[in-house]
Amino acid sequence: MTHQSCPLCDALGGVLVFQAKKFRVIRAAEAGFPAFYRVVWTEHVAEFSDLSDADQLLCMRVVVSVEKTLRQLLQPTKINIAALGNMVPHLHWHIIARFDWDSHFPAPVWAPALRKVTPEELLAVQQRLLPLADELAHRLSLLL
Amino acid sequence: MTHQSCPLCDALGGVLVFQAKKFRVIRAAEAGFPAFYRVVWTEHVAEFSDLSDADQLLCMRVVVSVEKTLRQLLQPTKINIAALGNMVPHLHWHIIARFDWDSHFPAPVWAPALRKVTPEELLAVQQRLLPLADELAHRLSLLL
Numbered sequence: 001m002t003h004q005s006c007p008l009c010d011a012l013g014g015v016l017v018f019q020a021k022k023f024r025v026i027r028a029a030e031a032g033f034p035a036f037y038r039v040v041w042t043e044h045v046a047e048f049s050d051l052s053d054a055d056q057l058l059c060m061r062v063v064v065s066v067e068k069t070l071r072q073l074l075q076p077t078k079i080n081i082a083a084l085g086n087m088v089p090h091l092h093w094h095i096i097a098r099f100d101w102d103s104h105f106p107a108p109v110w111a112p113a114l115r116k117v118t119p120e121e122l123l124a125v126q127q128r129l130l131p132l133a134d135e136l137a138h139r140l141s142l143l144l
Numbered sequence: 145m146t147h148q149s150c151p152l153c154d155a156l157g158g159v160l161v162f163q164a165k166k167f168r169v170i171r172a173a174e175a176g177f178p179a180f181y182r183v184v185w186t187e188h189v190a191e192f193s194d195l196s197d198a199d200q201l202l203c204m205r206v207v208v209s210v211e212k213t214l215r216q217l218l219q220p221t222k223i224n225i226a227a228l229g230n231m232v233p234h235l236h237w238h239i240i241a242r243f244d245w246d247s248h249f250p251a252p253v254w255a256p257a258l259r260k261v262t263p264e265e266l267l268a269v270q271q272r273l274l275p276l277a278d279e280l281a282h283r284l285s286l287l288l
Contacts, residue, residue: 047223049211060204067193078233079191082226086242086250089222098230106230110252 003044008090013040017133018140022055023062025140027129028094032117033109034125035074035097035132037066046089058143063093065139070097073132074125077105099125147188152234157184161277162284166199167206169284171273172238176261177253178269179218179241179276181210190233205287207237213280214241217272221249243269 003009014026022042030036039062045051051059067079076097083093098105101121103113147153158170166186174180183206189195195203211223220241227237242249245265247257 047211047215048225049208049215049223056204056208057201060200064193064200067191071191071193078228078230079193080226080228080230081192082224082228082252084222084224084226084252086222086224086252108226108228108230108252108254110255112256 003090006044006088006090008040008088008092009044013092014038018137020140020144022058025062025066025136027133030109032103032113032122033096033098034122034129035070035076036109037070037095039063039066039093039095041091043091045091046085048083048091050091059091059093061143062140063095065143066095066136069132069136069139070095073128073135080108097125147234150188150232150234152184152232152236153188157236158182162281164284164288166202169206169210169280171277174253176247176257176266177240177242178266178273179214179220180253181214181239183207183210183237183239185235187235189235190229192227192235194235202287203235203237206284207239209283209287210239210280213276213283214239217276217279218269224253241269 012026014028017025017027024040026038028036028038063081070076074097077100078098080096080098081093096109103115103117104111107114156170158172161169161171168184170182172180172182207225214220218241221244222242224240224242225237240253247259247261248255251258
Protein backbone atom coordinates (compact mmCIF):
# COMPACT_ATOMS: atom_id res chain seq x y z
CA MET A 1 0.00 0.00 0.00
CA THR A 2 1.33 3.44 -0.88
CA HIS A 3 -0.17 6.87 -0.42
CA GLN A 4 0.24 9.39 -3.20
CA SER A 5 0.61 12.34 -0.86
CA CYS A 6 3.09 10.69 1.51
CA PRO A 7 6.67 12.00 1.31
CA LEU A 8 8.07 8.64 2.46
CA CYS A 9 6.14 6.79 -0.25
CA ASP A 10 7.17 9.34 -2.87
CA ALA A 11 10.86 9.72 -2.06
CA LEU A 12 13.72 8.12 -0.15
CA GLY A 13 13.79 10.88 2.46
CA GLY A 14 17.57 11.00 2.78
CA VAL A 15 20.83 9.39 1.67
CA LEU A 16 20.17 5.71 1.10
CA VAL A 17 22.35 3.44 3.22
CA PHE A 18 20.56 0.15 2.70
CA GLN A 19 17.48 -0.96 0.79
CA ALA A 20 15.61 -4.18 1.50
CA LYS A 21 12.17 -5.19 0.34
CA LYS A 22 10.42 -4.39 3.61
CA PHE A 23 12.51 -1.44 4.82
CA ARG A 24 15.26 1.00 4.00
CA VAL A 25 17.82 2.82 6.11
CA ILE A 26 18.63 6.41 5.26
CA ARG A 27 20.88 9.08 6.70
CA ALA A 28 18.83 12.20 7.27
CA ALA A 29 20.05 15.72 6.60
CA GLU A 30 19.37 17.28 9.98
CA ALA A 31 21.61 20.28 10.58
CA GLY A 32 23.84 19.87 13.62
CA PHE A 33 23.20 16.13 13.94
CA PRO A 34 25.69 14.40 11.64
CA ALA A 35 24.68 10.86 12.60
CA PHE A 36 20.88 10.96 12.30
CA TYR A 37 19.53 7.80 10.67
CA ARG A 38 16.04 6.60 9.90
CA VAL A 39 14.63 3.13 9.39
CA VAL A 40 11.71 3.64 7.01
CA TRP A 41 9.21 0.80 6.66
CA THR A 42 8.28 0.27 3.01
CA GLU A 43 4.58 -0.36 3.51
CA HIS A 44 2.55 2.74 4.34
CA VAL A 45 1.43 2.02 7.90
CA ALA A 46 1.13 4.63 10.64
CA GLU A 47 1.91 2.78 13.84
CA PHE A 48 4.52 0.23 14.91
CA SER A 49 1.71 -1.98 16.26
CA ASP A 50 0.21 -2.11 12.76
CA LEU A 51 3.03 -4.51 11.87
CA SER A 52 2.73 -8.26 12.34
CA ASP A 53 4.73 -9.80 15.18
CA ALA A 54 7.31 -11.05 12.68
CA ASP A 55 7.66 -7.64 11.06
CA GLN A 56 7.93 -5.92 14.44
CA LEU A 57 10.79 -8.28 15.25
CA LEU A 58 12.53 -7.61 11.92
CA CYS A 59 12.03 -3.87 12.30
CA MET A 60 13.57 -3.79 15.78
CA ARG A 61 16.46 -5.99 14.66
CA VAL A 62 17.20 -3.33 12.06
CA VAL A 63 16.86 -0.51 14.61
CA VAL A 64 19.16 -2.33 17.02
CA SER A 65 21.70 -3.02 14.28
CA VAL A 66 21.81 0.69 13.45
CA GLU A 67 22.06 1.54 17.15
CA LYS A 68 24.91 -0.91 17.77
CA THR A 69 26.83 0.27 14.71
CA LEU A 70 26.54 3.90 15.76
CA ARG A 71 27.68 3.02 19.27
CA GLN A 72 30.64 0.98 18.14
CA LEU A 73 31.91 3.28 15.39
CA LEU A 74 31.12 6.72 16.84
CA GLN A 75 31.09 6.22 20.63
CA PRO A 76 28.26 8.73 21.13
CA THR A 77 27.26 9.98 24.57
CA LYS A 78 23.76 8.48 24.06
CA ILE A 79 21.54 6.93 21.45
CA ASN A 80 18.04 8.32 20.94
CA ILE A 81 15.43 6.19 19.19
CA ALA A 82 11.90 7.28 18.43
CA ALA A 83 8.89 6.59 16.23
CA LEU A 84 6.74 9.72 16.23
CA GLY A 85 5.19 10.34 12.81
CA ASN A 86 2.81 13.14 13.73
CA MET A 87 3.73 15.08 10.60
CA VAL A 88 4.38 12.07 8.35
CA PRO A 89 2.27 9.15 9.59
CA HIS A 90 4.30 6.55 7.70
CA LEU A 91 6.24 4.30 10.08
CA HIS A 92 9.84 5.46 10.47
CA TRP A 93 12.26 5.13 13.35
CA HIS A 94 14.72 7.87 14.17
CA ILE A 95 18.07 6.56 15.45
CA ILE A 96 20.24 9.47 16.47
CA ALA A 97 23.78 9.43 17.84
CA ARG A 98 23.87 12.17 20.46
CA PHE A 99 27.04 13.83 21.71
CA ASP A 100 27.52 15.91 24.83
CA TRP A 101 28.77 18.73 22.59
CA ASP A 102 25.82 18.71 20.19
CA SER A 103 23.53 21.72 19.86
CA HIS A 104 20.75 20.28 22.05
CA PHE A 105 22.29 17.77 24.45
CA PRO A 106 20.92 16.68 26.91
CA ALA A 107 17.61 17.97 25.53
CA PRO A 108 15.84 16.03 22.77
CA VAL A 109 16.68 17.11 19.22
CA TRP A 110 13.14 18.50 18.92
CA ALA A 111 13.58 20.94 21.82
CA PRO A 112 15.11 24.41 21.38
CA ALA A 113 18.87 24.43 20.81
CA LEU A 114 21.11 25.04 23.81
CA ARG A 115 24.35 26.00 22.05
CA LYS A 116 26.19 26.32 18.75
CA VAL A 117 28.37 23.50 17.53
CA THR A 118 31.84 24.13 16.18
CA PRO A 119 32.59 22.90 12.64
CA GLU A 120 35.52 20.83 13.95
CA GLU A 121 33.27 18.68 16.12
CA LEU A 122 30.86 18.06 13.25
CA LEU A 123 33.69 17.31 10.85
CA ALA A 124 35.23 14.73 13.18
CA VAL A 125 31.98 12.73 13.04
CA GLN A 126 31.29 13.39 9.36
CA GLN A 127 34.66 11.91 8.41
CA ARG A 128 33.60 8.59 9.90
CA LEU A 129 30.25 8.33 8.12
CA LEU A 130 31.44 6.65 4.92
CA PRO A 131 33.07 3.64 6.62
CA LEU A 132 30.08 3.58 8.97
CA ALA A 133 27.67 3.33 6.02
CA ASP A 134 29.71 0.46 4.56
CA GLU A 135 29.73 -1.39 7.86
CA LEU A 136 26.03 -0.78 8.43
CA ALA A 137 25.06 -2.03 4.97
CA HIS A 138 27.15 -5.14 5.58
CA ARG A 139 25.53 -5.86 8.94
CA LEU A 140 22.02 -5.25 7.65
CA SER A 141 22.59 -7.63 4.75
CA LEU A 142 23.31 -10.34 7.31
CA LEU A 143 19.86 -9.84 8.88
CA LEU A 144 18.03 -10.87 5.71
CA MET B 145 22.62 -3.54 39.03
CA THR B 146 21.29 -0.29 40.45
CA HIS B 147 22.82 3.15 40.62
CA GLN B 148 22.44 5.14 43.79
CA SER B 149 22.04 8.46 42.03
CA CYS B 150 19.56 7.25 39.40
CA PRO B 151 15.98 8.53 39.84
CA LEU B 152 14.56 5.45 38.10
CA CYS B 153 16.48 3.12 40.44
CA ASP B 154 15.47 5.18 43.49
CA ALA B 155 11.76 5.72 42.75
CA LEU B 156 8.91 4.49 40.58
CA GLY B 157 8.86 7.68 38.51
CA GLY B 158 5.08 7.88 38.22
CA VAL B 159 1.82 6.13 39.03
CA LEU B 160 2.46 2.40 38.95
CA VAL B 161 0.25 0.55 36.45
CA PHE B 162 2.02 -2.79 36.38
CA GLN B 163 5.09 -4.26 38.06
CA ALA B 164 6.95 -7.30 36.79
CA LYS B 165 10.38 -8.52 37.75
CA LYS B 166 12.13 -7.16 34.67
CA PHE B 167 10.06 -4.04 34.00
CA ARG B 168 7.33 -1.76 35.24
CA VAL B 169 4.78 0.41 33.50
CA ILE B 170 4.00 3.81 34.97
CA ARG B 171 1.76 6.71 34.03
CA ALA B 172 3.85 9.85 34.02
CA ALA B 173 2.66 13.21 35.30
CA GLU B 174 3.35 15.34 32.25
CA ALA B 175 1.12 18.42 32.20
CA GLY B 176 -1.11 18.57 29.13
CA PHE B 177 -0.50 14.94 28.15
CA PRO B 178 -2.99 12.86 30.11
CA ALA B 179 -2.01 9.53 28.55
CA PHE B 180 1.77 9.54 28.84
CA TYR B 181 3.12 6.14 29.89
CA ARG B 182 6.59 4.79 30.44
CA VAL B 183 7.98 1.29 30.32
CA VAL B 184 10.89 1.34 32.76
CA TRP B 185 13.37 -1.52 32.58
CA THR B 186 14.31 -2.70 36.08
CA GLU B 187 17.99 -3.26 35.48
CA HIS B 188 20.04 -0.08 35.21
CA VAL B 189 21.16 -0.17 31.58
CA ALA B 190 21.48 2.88 29.35
CA GLU B 191 20.68 1.63 25.87
CA PHE B 192 18.07 -0.66 24.35
CA SER B 193 20.85 -2.61 22.64
CA ASP B 194 22.35 -3.36 26.06
CA LEU B 195 19.51 -5.87 26.52
CA SER B 196 19.80 -9.48 25.39
CA ASP B 197 17.80 -10.48 22.32
CA ALA B 198 15.20 -12.14 24.55
CA ASP B 199 14.88 -9.06 26.77
CA GLN B 200 14.62 -6.77 23.74
CA LEU B 201 11.75 -8.93 22.53
CA LEU B 202 10.02 -8.85 25.92
CA CYS B 203 10.53 -5.10 26.22
CA MET B 204 9.00 -4.40 22.81
CA ARG B 205 6.09 -6.75 23.52
CA VAL B 206 5.36 -4.59 26.55
CA VAL B 207 5.72 -1.36 24.55
CA VAL B 208 3.40 -2.71 21.84
CA SER B 209 0.88 -3.86 24.41
CA VAL B 210 0.77 -0.36 25.89
CA GLU B 211 0.53 1.14 22.40
CA LYS B 212 -2.33 -1.14 21.36
CA THR B 213 -4.24 -0.51 24.58
CA LEU B 214 -3.93 3.25 24.19
CA ARG B 215 -5.06 3.03 20.58
CA GLN B 216 -8.04 0.84 21.33
CA LEU B 217 -9.29 2.61 24.44
CA LEU B 218 -8.49 6.25 23.63
CA GLN B 219 -8.45 6.44 19.81
CA PRO B 220 -5.61 8.97 19.77
CA THR B 221 -4.58 10.80 16.61
CA LYS B 222 -1.11 9.23 16.83
CA ILE B 223 1.11 7.22 19.12
CA ASN B 224 4.62 8.47 19.87
CA ILE B 225 7.21 6.04 21.20
CA ALA B 226 10.74 6.96 22.15
CA ALA B 227 13.74 5.86 24.19
CA LEU B 228 15.93 8.92 24.75
CA GLY B 229 17.47 8.93 28.23
CA ASN B 230 19.88 11.83 27.82
CA MET B 231 18.98 13.17 31.24
CA VAL B 232 18.29 9.83 32.93
CA PRO B 233 20.38 7.16 31.18
CA HIS B 234 18.32 4.26 32.57
CA LEU B 235 16.37 2.49 29.84
CA HIS B 236 12.79 3.73 29.67
CA TRP B 237 10.37 3.94 26.78
CA HIS B 238 7.92 6.79 26.46
CA ILE B 239 4.57 5.75 24.98
CA ILE B 240 2.42 8.81 24.48
CA ALA B 241 -1.12 9.05 23.12
CA ARG B 242 -1.19 12.21 21.04
CA PHE B 243 -4.34 14.09 20.11
CA ASP B 244 -4.80 16.70 17.40
CA TRP B 245 -6.03 19.09 20.10
CA ASP B 246 -3.08 18.60 22.44
CA SER B 247 -0.77 21.49 23.33
CA HIS B 248 2.01 20.45 20.92
CA PHE B 249 0.44 18.41 18.10
CA PRO B 250 1.81 17.77 15.49
CA ALA B 251 5.12 18.77 17.07
CA PRO B 252 6.88 16.36 19.44
CA VAL B 253 6.05 16.80 23.12
CA TRP B 254 9.59 18.07 23.67
CA ALA B 255 9.18 21.00 21.27
CA PRO B 256 7.68 24.35 22.31
CA ALA B 257 3.90 24.30 22.87
CA LEU B 258 1.67 25.45 20.02
CA ARG B 259 -1.57 26.11 21.92
CA LYS B 260 -3.37 25.85 25.24
CA VAL B 261 -5.58 22.86 25.94
CA THR B 262 -9.06 23.28 27.39
CA PRO B 263 -9.81 21.42 30.65
CA GLU B 264 -12.78 19.66 28.98
CA GLU B 265 -10.54 17.92 26.47
CA LEU B 266 -8.14 16.78 29.17
CA LEU B 267 -10.98 15.64 31.39
CA ALA B 268 -12.52 13.52 28.66
CA VAL B 269 -9.29 11.51 28.44
CA GLN B 270 -8.61 11.49 32.18
CA GLN B 271 -12.00 9.90 32.85
CA ARG B 272 -10.95 6.89 30.79
CA LEU B 273 -7.62 6.28 32.50
CA LEU B 274 -8.82 4.07 35.34
CA PRO B 275 -10.47 1.43 33.14
CA LEU B 276 -7.47 1.76 30.82
CA ALA B 277 -5.08 0.98 33.69
CA ASP B 278 -7.13 -2.10 34.60
CA GLU B 279 -7.17 -3.33 31.01
CA LEU B 280 -3.47 -2.66 30.57
CA ALA B 281 -2.52 -4.52 33.75
CA HIS B 282 -4.63 -7.46 32.59
CA ARG B 283 -3.00 -7.57 29.16
CA LEU B 284 0.52 -7.23 30.56
CA SER B 285 -0.08 -10.08 32.99
CA LEU B 286 -0.81 -12.30 29.98
CA LEU B 287 2.64 -11.54 28.51
CA LEU B 288 4.48 -13.11 31.44
